[in-house]
Amino acid sequence: MNTYAEISLEAIKHNIAAIKKFLAQGVRFMAVVKANAYGHGAVAVARAAGEAGADYLGVANLKEALELREAGILSPILILTESPTSVADEVIQHGLTQTIYSFSEAKALSDEAQKRHKPARIHVKIDTGMGRVGIAPSDAIAFMTKVSSLPGLELEGVFTHFAKAEDPEDNFTKEQFEKFRQIITRVPQVPLKHSANSAAALFHKETHLDMVRVGLMIYGLYPQNARRLIELKPALSFKSRVTYLKRVPAGTPLSYGSTFVTPAETSIATIPVGYADGYSRRLSDRGQVVIRGKRFPVVGRVTMDLTLINVGDSKVEVGDEVALIGEQNGQGISADEIASLEDTISYEVVCSIGKRVPRVYK
Numbered sequence: 001m002n003t004y005a006e007i008s009l010e011a012i013k014h015n016i017a018a019i020k021k022f023l024a025q026g027v028r029f030m031a032v033v034k035a036n037a038y039g040h041g042a043v044a045v046a047r048a049a050g051e052a053g054a055d056y057l058g059v060a061n062l063k064e065a066l067e068l069r070e071a072g073i074l075s076p077i078l079i080l081t082e083s084p085t086s087v088a089d090e091v092i093q094h095g096l097t098q099t100i101y102s103f104s105e106a107k108a109l110s111d112e113a114q115k116r117h118k119p120a121r122i123h124v125k126i127d128t129g130m131g132r133v134g135i136a137p138s139d140a141i142a143f144m145t146k147v148s149s150l151p152g153l154e155l156e157g158v159f160t161h162f163a164k165a166e167d168p169e170d171n172f173t174k175e176q177f178e179k180f181r182q183i184i185t186r187v188p189q190v191p192l193k194h195s196a197n198s199a200a201a202l203f204h205k206e207t208h209l210d211m212v213r214v215g216l217m218i219y220g221l222y223p224q225n226a227r228r229l230i231e232l233k234p235a236l237s238f239k240s241r242v243t244y245l246k247r248v249p250a251g252t253p254l255s256y257g258s259t260f261v262t263p264a265e266t267s268i269a270t271i272p273v274g275y276a277d278g279y280s281r282r283l284s285d286r287g288q289v290v291i292r293g294k295r296f297p298v299v300g301r302v303t304m305d306l307t308l309i310n311v312g313d314s315k316v317e318v319g320d321e322v323a324l325i326g327e328q329n330g331q332g333i334s335a336d337e338i339a340s341l342e343d344t345i346s347y348e349v350v351c352s353i354g355k356r357v358p359r360v361y362k
Contacts, residue, residue, distance in 0.1 A: 003240040003273045004358045006326070007040050009048040011233035015218050016052035018230050019201065027208050029053065030194070032215030033068075034060035034080065039278075039350040040219055040236055041359040043071040049218065050075050058213055062087055062096070069094045078123060078157075081133060088112040088120075097121040097156060101135045106147045113152025122147070123157035123192070126183060128176040130163045137179045141186055157192035158184060162207070165199035166223045173200065177207050184209075199223035202230065221335055221346045234334065236350055237326025238279075238357075242291065242318050244270035245311075254308055255300025260285055262310075268299070269309040271322050276304045278353035279324060282342040283307075289322050293329025325349070 020029055031049035033042045046057055046068050057077045059065045065077045078097045085108035091098050092112050100106050100122050109120040124144055127134030135143050140158075148155050160180045164172045177195060184193045194211040196204065201212045202223065216223060220234035245267060252262045262268075271289070275281045279302060287298035289309055299310045309322070321328065325335055335346040342349065 001358055001360075002243060003271075003277060004360050005039070005353055006237040006239060006360045006362060007044065008233070008235045008237075009044060009361055011220055011235040012040075012045060012048045012218055013052040015220050015232045015235070016049060016054060016214075018232060019212075019214055019217055020053060022201070022230055023208055023212060024205070028055040028192070028211035030056040030058050030078065030211055030213040031218055032058040032080075032213055034058060034064055034215070035351045036064075036355075038215060038219050038347065039353045041361070042067060043073070044359070044361050045218075046071075046073050046075065056211065058215070062090060065096050066090070066094065069096075076121075089116075092116055092118055092120050097123060099123050099125050099159075100147070101125045101127075101133055101143075103143070103146065106150055106153065110150035110152045119152055119154045121154045121156045123159055124155065126158065126160045126180060128160045128179040129172065130161045130176075132161075134160065137183060140183045144187060144190075155190055157194065157211075158187060158190050159192075159194045159213075162195065162197060162200050162204075165197060165204060165207075168203035168227075173204055173207075177204070202227075216347060219350065221350070224345050234326070236335070236353075238324040238353060239326065240271040240273040240289075240322040240324060242269045242309075242316060242320045242322060243272050245316065245318055246270075255284075255303060257301055259301055260299040262299075267311045267313065267316065269296075269311050269316055269320075269322075271307050271309060272305060273307055273324065274303045274305045276354060277357050278349075279307060280338075280342050280349075280352065283338070286341050287338070288333060289324055290328045290331045290333060291316055291320050291322050293331045295331060295333075 031054040033046050036042050037045035062083045082105045088108040113120040125134040164170045193209045196207040196212040198217040200207045220232040250264045254260045273279045281302045284301040288295045296309050300308045335349045338349045339346045
């Protein structure tokens with residue numbers, strides 16, 4: 001196995017414990033494991049989250065929820081966006097909690113719940129300023145009243161999502177929360193009111209309410225530009241190995257487009273990882289890796305399956321481990337550093353690690 005992602009489940013448990021200590025007593029914890037647990041492996045992370053005391057799991061869609069159920073995970077699972085009305089039977093059959101923001105979704109769940117003689121748990125999403133999906137605040141009370149009248153539905157929760165919580169001084173989060181607060185004070189019978197994502201959990205304690213929804217931070221990554229108020233441990237290392245080594249003279253062009261030409265005689269290492277594995281083409285002639293505790297530059301274009309590293313005159317051998325993300329002999333490359341080089345965020349970096357990259361758990 002030359003290229004793989006190594007995941008520390010102990011780091012994930014540590015991170016959840018550290019975040020839970022930061023919360024007020026009684027605040028529930030949802031571990032967000034959508035997008036294959038941000039590239040870390042949904043089933044393994046969900047199990048670790050449960051062992052660490054997570055009360056709920058959050059996923060993006062029915063497929064992700066069913067993967068967890070099929071693996072024997074029985075924790076409450078919230079599907080964070082609406083599912084097609086045609087799969088209402090599967091939602092109820094597998095005991096999933098469904099986000100709703102349209103009456104057609106509510107009606108489909110109600111009809112199926114009556115057929116099965118089994119209640120359907122729902123959470124209503126309010127769009128207070130994110131602008132993607134959700135009921136408008138002005139329609140929220142009427143919508144929840146109408147939905148509550150449908151037989152077979154259990155209105156368990158109501159929630160919103162913040163757009164700019166990474167900035168503790170920004171007024172937009174305060175405005176969003178005030179809109180949400182005005183709604184939830186009128187529905188005291190709803191047991192779970194939640195709004196805080198990772199950034200809000202850190203910077204806006206007033207938004208914690210009954211439950212927080214934490215994704216990024218359980219993986220040991222911080223919201224963009226965030227002050228590090230909690231000590232987290234990165235859970236993922238992305239590794240490869242040197243599979244070929246050659247000595248080349250000055251003036252040797254490398255990879256597609258010959259974007260790099262060696263200025264002097266040097267040694268070039270080939271590693272079997274490329275953009276098909278989630279090592280972005282944007283790292284061409286920009287990225288760095290760690291071999292034997294020393295940084296070396298990526299040279300030439302990153303290709304689909306292979307990347308070239310200029311190791312100069314250093315002692316490097318075929319079979320040496322290469323750290324793409326993570327630490328090696330005291331030298332490290334973080335997902336945040338990779339994100340900066342790619343002009344993106346750490347979320348995308350870890351989520352992009354491809355399915356053909358094996359996950360190894362420790």
